[in-house]
Amino acid sequence: MIKKTTFPLETLNPQQLEVVTANPGPVLVLAGAGSGKTRVLTYRIAYLIHELGVSPREILAMTFTNKAASEMKERIAKITPIDKNLWIGTFHSIFARILRVEAENLGYQPDFVIYDSDDQERLVKSILQDLNFAPSQYAPKSVLSAISRAKSSLILPEAFIRSTKSPFEEVIAQIYPEYQNRLKTHNAFDFDDLLISPIFLFEKFPDLLEKYQSRMKYILVDEYQDTNRAQYQLIYLLAKSHKNLFVVGDDDQSIYRWRGADLRNILEFEKDFADTQIFRLEQNYRSTQNILIAANSVVRKNLGRKEKTLWSKKEHGEKVEIFEVRDEREEGATVVEKIQEEVFRKKRHFSDFVVLYRTNAQSRILEDSLRRNGISYVIVGGVRFYERKEIKDILAYLKLIMNPRDEVSLNRIINFPARGIGDVSLQRLQNWARSQNLDLFHAVQKAEEIEEIPTRTRQSIKRFYQIIQTYIGLKDKISLNELVRTLIDETGLLAMYKTDTSVEGETRKENVQEFLNAINDYVRTDKETSLRGFLEEVALIADIDNWDQKANAVTLMTLHCAKGLEFPVVMITGLEDSLLPISRSLDNSEDLEEERRLFYVGLTRAKEKVYLFYALQRSFMNDMAFRLPSRFLDDLDPSVVNWTKAVIREYGKPFQRRRQFVAEASFEPHPDYENISQETSPLKIGIMIEHEIYGRGKVIRIEGKGQKQKVGIRFDSGVEKKFMTQYARFTII
């Protein structure tokens, strides 16, 4: 049965070889950053097939991004002929596919839609409204995250209701069950459902569990430290009969606790699976000594971790450079400067660089700097393409056509483009539907019977219904291409974008065009070209999945996004307290440790060189505020760090421009710092002023700072005006 080795096992180091050739059964691999995690996984799969004679169709490998999955496929293809039956994908896509097949067992129809966070929020909003909660008091976002946390921890509505501890949770306890009800009546799953519904399915139908257990006899999991309880339970159910479970993870790189990732999954693995073989991979092949020393010195400060030491045979390399800059503008300029230096001196390519940040909002100013200096860049993340409004509008039509029970999509588009169905009519329509015990789409169908709605509006609703109904009939008859093209024409969307000549209108048009191209690509490259397949792909795609490192461009992304990647040069920006670590983590030691791990993940992406940046002041939400350097910087081993401080200005004088380059790099003048320092402004909300023209008035609003400060005043005459403080002609009285 044992065949001769047909793939190069000898390229593995002894520890890796031990892991790859471990006996089947439960295996836990604790793999440090850069220790060859993906390599071990791919070789393990090849080993199973070639040495142990396992059929590829009995192997299931799960990753966190589609990109990681396709990369793994690619790498397996290099060492062994790839087999179509080999099942590699993300947790979400794999179980979405299983749910398509088994939906009816759970009371869903196979044409279910997948709600993204925007859809979820709309659903929560409408529930808040119907249950008479003020959306101002209960932010849909926080309601949603509470529900999501419960779901990913496998706490069902009934259990949640029994365990409420705060008034807020009491409210959630009312919303959560209704949220689940509506998902089901809308024939929709949210992201969490894609993981927990299969658990219910398997618990309810043991024969189905057996079916999938025998289909998935060898299960491999990547990034195991980021699995949540639901994912663990899924893996556990599927693997408990054969116990051929091979997981790879690193507790130091766990950065998704906020999404329900639970380190207990690593710590309790041995308990749930007896005779677990545990391996450690501690040799790093990626980074220089100095980078590793820096990274280790940071993560060592965490208390809740398994002790381990990464080591490397590489040379020491250059030191980690820290730059103190004046503000985010100078940060951008310095990033550009350092990139140009590296390109010039070391003959690097733009694609050698990644610029990392904690929040997506930080990217814009960096983009500006790069663009002005003619450096091409690609940005990963931020507002995802398929989440743009104009794209989501078209998708909502498509989702409704596939699944008319999707009321979130229906509500979104029934009056978009505007067709004379306003809020009031829509509310009446909804009330009528409820009184008749109909779902919204059927109410739309029968809108002519609703007397409370004006005839004109009834006609509009009818026309809307006819459009949707037409395309429901067409969806299996014409190609996806034709369907979408005629749809945006007939609905008036196309005409609307065509006549919009504003700047935003232009980018909308471009995005719609790009969307049409994406459909072309999909129809051309995928074997399955159904509406259903397309919508599913779109729902589960991540921005990183489309990222191509080969392009000659600097990459910009969040620290979270960078997990699993590597670059010759890594630049981490915004290393300031309350940004990294983020302010919300400061009063919670567990959150703070996660922030530190995030920094660690960033550092360990680097092969050769790390640049770190922090600003003395940074504007945030229209507010300029002074900043303290990140406390994590003090954790760095000083022997591997070069720290360059900004020139300290004298009190009352404007900052010296630190480098000529900065002045050239920015088109806009820097704010006048002298003004800011004097501006413990006498203007306060509520004080009275006298204006040269308008007379006496009261300050009712102050926005911004420095030269950009605006002040809102309500005059005794009753009129309200807004002025730029610096130009306004009034005196305080």
Add this chain to the structure above:
DNA sequence: CGGATTTAACTTTTT
């Protein structure tokens, strides 16, 4: 009552 225009609020990280 619906549409258009103005105003306000919002930014942690993502499948």
Add this chain to the structure above:
DNA sequence: GTTAAATCCG
């Protein structure tokens, strides 16, 4: 800088 909500206007 973006988008939903509030307000105004026909």
